Amino acid sequence: MSYLEKGPCQPYEHDFPRRPMGNDNRCFRKEWFSEFHWLEYSIEKDAAYCLHCYLFKPDRGSQGGGHIFTKTGFRDWKHKKTLKDHVGLFDSSHNQAFAKCTNLMNQKQRLSFRGHDESEESLNRRNLIEVLNWYAARCKEIKEVLFSNAPGNDQMTSPTIQKDLINCCAVEMTRAIINEIGDSLFSILVDETRDNSMKEQMAVVLRFVDKSGRVKERFLGISHVTDTCAQSLKDAIDVMFSTHGLSISSLRGQDYDGASNMSGEFNGLIALILRENWHAMYVHCFAYQLQLAIVSVARRNCMVGDFLDVLAIIVNLVGASCKRVDALRTSYQANILEKLNAGELTGGSGQFQEMSLARSGDTRWGLHLLTVTRFINMFNAIIDILENISEDGVHSDKKSSTLRQMNNMQDFEFVFSLHFMFEILAITDDLSQALQKKDQDIQNAMRLLNLCKCALQNLRENGWDTLFSRVIEFCVDRHILVPNMEDIVVVKGRPRRVAQQVTYFHRFYVDLYCHVIDSILQALNDQFPETTTELFTCISCLSPRDSFAAFDKDKLLRFAQFYPLDFNSEELLLIRPQLDKFLLLVRMDETFFNLNSISCVAQKLIETRSFCYFPLVYRLLTLALILPVATASVERVFSAMNLIKSDLRNKMGDIWLNDNLPKTPPFDELEILVKLLKPSPRIIKLNTDGCLKCSKLAARGRVLRHAED
Structure with missing residues (x-):
């Protein structure tokens, strides 16, 4: 963990030596440090390595570059593409190692105190008792107080004491966050959602600039609201501010997802806060604006709307059971092996890894692109699974439904829409991911937005021929009928004498391609009116x-x-x-x-x-x-809430839930716990005399006084 905290070795100021490669002398480029955050450079060996794979690389043969990025070192400065290939797809060796490093670093943010079985015979008594044993082995006073002289009901291991300790940790960590903010101005990011027990929970995140000039977003707390009207949310924020000694006069920004109860012009949460502090500038969440501007606007086109509906049906149909998912993976692997043997594909590190289809949602960033990408890669395998479902189906209605979806998949319009939406979503995905960074500022967000608009305009003017050729090649390989673009389209469901006479080219180029791109560009201009306001200028x-x-x-x-x-x-x-x-x-x-x-x-x-x-x-x-760009930090809080308040723990109270949610102060919970467990001289004497009762320790005020001691 200490190695990860130091980060990768990236000597920016080093004079990188040149070596002959082909006809040129090449060297390591320091710009790669910014592009690949995992990249390390060894001055002694003049070689590059991967920090995450060095620590947690799984044993998967030559995937991720084999031992190049962990032992021998990467020195082929001519081929930068190798660095990108090392990252690979979503479930590559590198990304698995990165996930393990992330989990290790996040592990120190929250200790899972309580265990289901905390008896002496249990092999997993959870963290509190394990930390007590560890600390007692190193601190004689703790061992004497808790294990030698204390009675069995006075060893600070009861559920009540554990909850008090967790609450103390939460209080101390929140206090550290408030101290970190100090007298600085700040903004708030607010959102609300339901937890596992169908309670409306509102999460509040503070955004500020710390003493080193860095932008920080800290989770303040989560509050149960009985209803989601603007006044209830405002009252909950007032209570939270009062509890932690924050003043609404220090508020300089507010960011919500644009829901009516949040952004209402007259009675929304924005208006209620602006009545008390009109300096609290409102910024609509950029990531939500982008996602809704793309997917919602594209859906207004009837062909794209039909395509997305069919796509969702097929994904649900294929992923309805584990058996079908396993069959899909097996079929996909068989198709890949067949193409490799035929020489149609070339193998490589990190390629053709195991995958399955992903369900998309209009407000779930990036999932639409992931769904479309995997659908293209697994197209043949999906057809095979639909055929198996139609052949093995018992009910005739399910057979006919499956056959109908399989016919829809093998229609030129579906294939064209599939590749077209991939182009649209791929252009906007980088912007969507960038907007979710906590240290993102308004100026960069607007610059990225303008780049996205330019890329869409370039696709509108120069991308048709490339896209159409790719679709034709895809259809020919899979024996899908390609219509003659000069033929007249027969619109289904309407008499030929009433329907407008248009060609296939007009239908796909004008009615679909140009119409969708123009609509998205117009929506981006409408959804981001801040680009023309004086403040952002x-x-x-x-x-x-x-x-x-x-x-x-x-x-x-x-x-x-x-x-x-x-x-x-x-x-x-x-x-x-x-x-x-x-x-x-x-x-x-x-x-x-x-x-x-x-x-x-x-x-x-x-x-x-x-x-x-x-x-x-x-x-x-x-x-x-401090003007916020996106509510991504709040979304991460809700993700943690779903992990903590699961189906098995859906009865946990609001205070218990809030105390368990992870916060990121300047120090971790283990330091607080050791501080809480360290006994004062008075406590040592009372335990030695055997006159301290467990009921006294259970009091929250007494435990807090232990922390002060």
Whole structure:
């Protein structure tokens, strides 16, 4: 774990040696560190390695590059593609190793205290008793207090004591988060959903800039709300703020998913907060806007809507049982082996790994692309499974339904829509993933959005021929009938004399291809009206790209005027010369060269102690950074809630649920637990005399006093 905490060895300032490769002399490129976060470089061996695979690489032969990235080292600087191939698909060796590293690092965020069987004979008594035994073996005082002198009912191992300890850990960790925020301004990210017991739970995450200039998003807590009206949510936030000593006057931003109870113009949660603090700027969750703008708008096209409906039916049909899923994997492997033997495919590390279809959802980021991608790869195997279902089916209605879906799959319109939606979703997937990063800022989000629009426009103008050729090749390989594009389309369900006479080319190019792309581009412009507002235009002037080419002092002064509580009239005059000197500094000092985001500028100001000379400029930077981009952190809280409050534990109370949810303060729960278990001299004496009762220890206030001791 200590090795992971240090991160990969990435010597940016090293002068990488060149070696002859072919007709050129090549060397390792330091830009690869930013592109591949797992990449390590050994100065001694002049070779690159993978941190995650070095620690947790599974024994899967040559997958993921074999021992190249763990033992021998990668030195083929000519072929950067090898680095991408090493990552592979979703379930590749590298991604499995990365998941293990992530799980190990997250393990320290939450201890599973309670166990189902905590008897002495149990081999898994869970963490509290295991930590007690570990600590007692190293601390004589603990051993004497808890095991030598304490009676059996006074050893701090009862369920009541364990719950008190967990509550103490949650209180201490939340207190650490509040202390980390200090007097800083912050924003809130709020969302609500149902838990396993059908209770509406509201999660609150705080976004702020820490003392090192880094953007942080910390989970504050989860609260049960009896109903989801805006006033109930506002009351729950007020209670949470009051409990933790937070002031709504320090709020400078709010981010929701756009639901009516959240973003209502007059009575929504936004309006209720703005009535108390009109500086709490609202930002609609960018990731939700993007997902809804793509999928919802595309569905309005009847052909895409029919395709997505058929796709969902087939995915549910094939994945209805474990038997069918296993048969799908077996058929897919057989098809791959057949093509490998025929020379149609070439094997490689990390390719053709085991997979299954994924169910998509309109608000589940990335799953639509995953579903479409796997459907294309497993097309033949899916046809085989549908044939088996139709042949083995007992009921005639199921047979006819399966045959109907199989015929739909083998229709040119379905195949074209499948590849077309892959192109659309692939273009927008990178933006969707980027918007979910916790340290993302508004300026970068808008830049990525503009790139996405340009890519869609390029697809509109130049992508038809490539897409159509790929679809034709796909259909020919699978013996799917390709219509003549000049023939007249016969619209099903309408008399020929009434139907509009259009060709297949017009139907697929104009009615589907151009119509969907134009609709999505229009929706992106409508869904992101912030691109034209004065506030976001001012924020873009802080961009460090191209030596702060977008820097505009007048717009930045206007940005400061949006926050009269943070910039009084005197400071508005003083900020002018500070902006001039700041621009001179960042264009002269090499430390500020080649920065990519506003967050990097803030961090460099802290590292160089320059923020002391430009306090007002640094305040502008923090106000720009705390405006939230997406509610991804809240979604991760709900994912953790579903793991903790499962079917087996659906009766756990609201306080118990909140205490168990993971938080990420500057330290971990193990440190808190050791602090709680360390006895004060008074407790040692009382235990030695045998006069301390378990009922006294169970009191939450007493346990909290132990923490203070």
